Amino acid sequence: MSISTFLQNRxxxxxSAASLLASVVLxxxxxxxxxxxxxxxxxxxxxxxxxxPAMQPxxxxxxNAVTEEAIxxxxxxxxxxxxGDYVAKGTLVILLLxxxxxxxxxxxKLIEQRAMLKSAKESSxxxxxxxxxxxxxxxxxxxxxxxxxxxxxxKASEHHEGTMVESIDKHTWIGMSIDRSxxxxxxxxxxxxxxLATVGSTAPFVGLFGTVWGIYNALVKIGISGxxxxxxxxxxxxxxxxxxxxxxxxxxxxxxxxxxLLRRNKAVxxxxxxxxxxxxxxxxxxKR
Numbered sequence: 001m002s003i004s005t006f007l008q009n010r011x012x013x014x015x016s017a018a019s020l021l022a023s024v025v026l027x028x029x030x031x032x033x034x035x036x037x038x039x040x041x042x043x044x045x046x047x048x049x050x051x052x053p054a055m056q057p058x059x060x061x062x063x064n065a066v067t068e069e070a071i072x073x074x075x076x077x078x079x080x081x082x083x084g085d086y087v088a089k090g091t092l093v094i095l096l097l098x099x100x101x102x103x104x105x106x107x108x109k110l111i112e113q114r115a116m117l118k119s120a121k122e123s124s125x126x127x128x129x130x131x132x133x134x135x136x137x138x139x140x141x142x143x144x145x146x147x148x149x150x151x152x153x154x155k156a157s158e159h160h161e162g163t164m165v166e167s168i169d170k171h172t173w174i175g176m177s178i179d180r181s182x183x184x185x186x187x188x189x190x191x192x193x194x195x196l197a198t199v200g201s202t203a204p205f206v207g208l209f210g211t212v213w214g215i216y217n218a219l220v221k222i223g224i225s226g227x228x229x230x231x232x233x234x235x236x237x238x239x240x241x242x243x244x245x246x247x248x249x250x251x252x253x254x255x256x257x258x259x260x261l262l263r264r265n266k267a268v269x270x271x272x273x274x275x276x277x278x279x280x281x282x283x284x285x286x287k288r
Contacts, residue, residue: 101199193265
């Protein structure tokens with residue numbers, strides 16, 4: 001490039017440099033100017049805040065209703081009756097009859113003993129205050145144990161002479177009659193006690209027989225199915241054990257009732273024998 005060409009282009013280069021310098025100065029001065037305007041401007045008045053809306057109580061979330069699904073026990077007493085064979089059903093029927101009979105005996109004997117104890121405590125006092133044995137018998141309750149003994153004693157004392165038993169001493173004859181009447185009362189009190197003893201001693205074994213039979217059938221079914229898992233074994237075996245529980249439930253009340261009634265029978269017989277002994281002495285003394 002020649003010198004003349006450089007000199008000709010010099011003014012245009014100077015203009016370009018001046019333009020660039022002005023741009024740089026303007027770029028640095030604009031932020032400063034903006035800050036100065038912002039500082040000099042009056043603060044803007046804030047608009048009053050709108051009142052906050054009242055807080056509405058949040059609706060309570062509905063409680064999740066807990067639903068329990070009733071699962072029917074496939075191995076209960078109902079299943080035992082529905083799925084059992086004739087032997088299992090027959091065992092259950094026998095246990096039911098034994099339980100019903102034992103409870104019947106317990107309640108009937110309890111009522112009978114209570115009536116006899118009441119008669120022995122109340123009627124005997126009025127009997128001994130009567131002027132004669134026959135008058136005292138009229139004050140005793142009809143069909144009571146004490147009246148039966150008194151009537152038998154009077155009958156023995158009146159029909160001794162002029163009969164076959166005249167050869168027997170009168171004391172012995174009256175004593176035998178009264179003893180027989182006391183024995184009849186004791187036999188009546190003992191009625192049903194043998195049933196309670198039988199139920200109490202045999203019901204557990206009847207239930208055990210039902211359990212053994214049920215376990216046998218359960219094992220046969222498990223063997224046929226070919227599955228010996230715990231869920232296949234525990235259910236049928238547990239179902240069979242219900243028989244043993246039923247047998248014990250039948251036997252325990254029978255044994256307890258037997259012992260209780262036996263003790264009450266002893267108390268009744270003590271009153272009865274005391275009355276019979278006093279009556280015997282009165283009849284032998286000739287007081288009729």
